[in-house]
Amino acid sequence: MTSKVRRRTLVLGVTATLLLTGCGGNGEPTSSSGGNGLEKTTIKVGAMPVPDPVSLHIAIAKGFFKAEGLTVEPVAITGGAVAGPQIKSGQLDITQNNYVSTLLAVSKGEKFKLVADMYQAAPNTFTIMVPKDSPIQTVADLKGKTVLVNNFRNIATLAVTTQLKVAGLTEKDVKFAEKPFPEMGNALQAGQADAAWITEPFITANQSKLGFRKIADTMTGQTEDLPIAGWMASDEWVQKNPKTLAAFQRAIAKAQELVSNDRKELEAMLPKYTKIDAKTASVITLGTFPTSLSASRLQKVADLMLEYKYLETPIDVKSVIATPSDG
Known part of the structure; x- marks a missing residue:
């Protein structure tokens, strides 16, 4: 092998290595290091061990997140009081939270965004x-x-x-x-x-x-039919990770639609992440699982909060919803 060929082979090898490791010339990871050019390919998502966030676990099990190039790591939480600080500190990327707590936090100056719907009330829930x-x-x-x-x-x-x-x-x-x-x-x-x-x-x-x-x-x-809970992230996270957010939104919406049309999917999943056994899962009364955030539906929550003095001034929920994006 001539010296020219050896040099060419070395250059090609280095180039291939850089491409495979996702590094630029300075050795640092590129900003888009995963599938579909996502800003983050692995995210931590807070969820309570109750029926409301069942779509998160179904989206993981069915490979809906994986198809988007996204790995989701569920983190057990006890409620919004804990999840808020974890979102602010970056311990969680996205979390489950009830709408009343989210809107109350926003009214006090917290920079949170609602990124996807989760659960809506039904009779006797x-x-x-x-x-x-x-x-x-x-x-x-x-x-x-x-x-x-x-x-x-x-x-x-x-x-x-x-x-x-x-x-x-x-x-x-x-x-x-x-x-x-x-x-x-x-x-x-x-x-x-x-x-x-x-x-x-x-x-x-x-x-x-x-x-x-x-x-x-x-x-x-x-x-009646009051929206109960959804997925929340910080405004900063939403701005920095539009493609990752869009991937999350698509996968969750697909899982929500599956749950809405086939209760058996929900019944099969509940015993896997909650203490609900299969027999109980088959008889409990559950609400509905909307596939998209509706400002008109969520405004009902904000208006109710204003009426009962949970809010001092009105909130236009459109300002709290993260607009779906293709990144």
């Missing part, structure tokens, strides 16, 4: 329950009583307050106390409170195991 031998029969009987909620000043307290209004009461007529959903049944049974705002699968579990009674469906009247 969020109820006020009491022990079977409780003297409480109606919402009006809650005056002076203690009601358990999973978080203060979020969708739980807002939903209960709308039902108190119907009964001629206000939130000042009851005492709210925080308790995680899995602990509410035992706490109520032990007399630590008088009633609890409960969602599935805990509605079914507490009915079957403890004989709890429902005194009100909190998703009726003003809260």
Whole structure:
């Protein structure tokens, strides 16, 4: 081999190595180092072990994210109070959060964006329950009583307050106390409170195991078909990662559509990431799984928050929604 051929072979080898490693001439990774030119090919996504974010797990299992060149690592969270700081610190790229908490944070100056829809209420998916031998029969009987909620000043307290209004009461007529959903049944049974705002699968579990009674469906009247939860990211992250965001949005929408049309897919997935067994998964009452964010639907949440003094000034939710993009 001549020296000219050897030099040419060496140059080709170096060029190939640079291309394979995704590095520029300075040895640093290029900004687009993955499939489909995504800014980030691996992201951490916060999700609670409840039915609401089932589409995330289905999109992973079905390869919807992989088809977009995206690897999603789910991270278990306990709720929006934890997820917000994790989004701000960069520990999470995207997270599940209820809309009331997100809009409340935005009203206080937080730079968050809603990037995809997740879960919408249906009848009997969020109820006020009491022990079977409780003297409480109606919402009006809650005056002076203690009601358990999973978080203060979020969708739980807002939903209960709308039902108190119907009964001629206000939130000042009851005492709210925080308790995680899995602990509410035992706490109520032990007399630590008088009633609890409960969602599935805990509605079914507490009915079957403890004989709890429902005194009100909190998703009726003003809260009928209320949007409950969606996917949230920081405004900075959205601006820096348009292609990654678009890939996430496409995959989630595909999974949401699958769940909406085939409950069996949902029932098969729930036991894999929650403590819901197959039998319970087949009978619990669930809401709906919208495939896209609707400003008109979400405005209902913001308007309700304004009416009940959760917001001091109106919010146009269009300003909070991250516009879908092809990157």
